[in-house]
Amino acid sequence: MNHEISRRAWFSCLKTFVTSGAAGLVATGLSRNEVVFSQTSQSTPLATPTIEWTGHSYVHPQKVLLWENTRKEFREALEAGKVKAAIIPTGSTEQHNEHLALICDTACATLIAQQAALRLYPQVTVATPCPLGYAPYHMARKGTLTLRKETFTAYVYDVIQSLRAHDIRTILVVNGHNGNHGPLLEAMPEWRKKLGMTLDSETYVTAFKEEELAKFLTSYRLLREGKLDTLARRTGMSHASEVETSILMAAYPDRVRSFTMEEYDQAKLNYESEFSPEVEAYLEPFTKQGWPKGENPENARDRARQEQALFATKEKGERLITIATQFIADRVQRMIDSTEKGAPWPEKG
Numbered sequence: 445m446n447h448e449i450s451r452r453a454w455f456s457c458l459k460t461f462v463t464s465g466a467a468g469l470v471a472t473g474l475s476r477n478e479v480v481f482s483q484t485s486q487s488t489p490l491a492t493p494t495i496e497w498t499g500h501s502y503v504h505p506q507k508v509l510l511w512e513n514t515r516k517e518f519r520e521a522l523e524a525g526k527v528k529a530a531i532i533p534t535g536s537t538e539q540h541n542e543h544l545a546l547i548c549d550t551a552c553a554t555l556i557a558q559q560a561a562l563r564l565y566p567q568v569t570v571a572t573p574c575p576l577g578y579a580p581y582h583m584a585r586k587g588t589l590t591l592r593k594e595t596f597t598a599y600v601y602d603v604i605q606s607l608r609a610h611d612i613r614t615i616l617v618v619n620g621h622n623g624n625h626g627p628l629l630e631a632m633p634e635w636r637k638k639l640g641m642t643l644d645s646e647t648y649v650t651a652f653k654e655e656e657l658a659k660f661l662t663s664y665r666l667l668r669e670g671k672l673d674t675l676a677r678r679t680g681m682s683h684a685s686e687v688e689t690s691i692l693m694a695a696y697p698d699r700v701r702s703f704t705m706e707e708y709d710q711a712k713l714n715y716e717s718e719f720s721p722e723v724e725a726y727l728e729p730f731t732k733q734g735w736p737k738g739e740n741p742e743n744a745r746d747r748a749r750q751e752q753a754l755f756a757t758k759e760k761g762e763r764l765i766t767i768a769t770q771f772i773a774d775r776v777q778r779m780i781d782s783t784e785k786g787a788p789w790p791e792k793g
């Protein structure tokens with residue numbers, strides 16, 4: 445693969461070089477050989493970063509996915525010292541309003557992990573994603589599956605330990621579901637101590653800063669301008685709304701369904717009361733906290749999410765994917781550097 449990259453880069457560069465050399469030939473009256481010689485000695489066009497970077501687009505996107513490799517391919521990459529780090533994507537299988545496939549969070553985390561690994565190719569492998577997360581508060585909506593917190597963290601720990609056994613000493617968990625964020629952060633210090641490695645977790649939406657989002661996302665601009673008039677509208681932005689819908693439109697359009705607010709209202713959904721005892725047991729720890737005056741604001745919030753999803757576009761999704769990919773790739777590169785220098789992780793300051 446690498447051989448092919450450099451050959452193509454060489455030929456494309458050579459073509460440009462010969463063309464400009466030929467033009468120079470007429471202007472200066474020198475022989476062809478002299479022009480080529482003098483230009484070669486003045487600059488080294490073959491070594492420009494642009495050429496190296498173009499080469500990366502020839503990497504087959506599945507190459508960075510651990511589970512798509514054979515044992516031979518993975519072993520040889522490890523033995524050659526090419527694979528220095530792993531990303532473990534974690535997500536959820538949970539309701540994402542009326543229009544997004546339940547796998548949204550897992551799909552987004554895996555996408556960002558894969559894009560970051562391609563950017564850092566061949567240093568990073570993406571481990572098999574964890575498709576379920578900690579999501580009891582979504583259980584009122586049919587289709588949601590949840591793990592207990594301890595099941596989720598035990599699963600992630602076991603994946604980390606497996607990779608560690610294959611001598612991978614740098615691992616970032618890239619999370620796509622808010623409910624997993626706290627349990628992962630909480631577990632990290634103890635896991636680092638136990639495994640003695642460069643280990644961290646990051647939820648990819650951390651890459652998105654409100655100020656930046658307000659430049660191209662309608663809901664964030666309206667928030668900044670003080671035009672999101674209800675608490676439901678101001679707190680319904682992080683789930684199934686403009687951000688996630690845009691990302692799926694850009695990366696996986698077959699996981700997005702069309703809808704209208706008329707259809708939404710006709711469905712007369714109720715997420716505030718009349719739950720079965722089983723569902724009530726899942727919701728109970730959350731109904732006690734965070735709801736003003738003990739009221740369950742879910743119906744209004746659910747509707748606000750649906751409204752804000754209407755702002756989503758494929759172009760916004762592409763921009764969001766680029767921001768998140770850069771953020772995660774930078775983090776993994778810093779972690780690899782830290783492992784190689786024998787420096788402690790997390791970084792100080």
Ligand SMILES: [Zn+2]
Nearest residue numbers: 548549684688
């Ligand atoms: Zn989500």
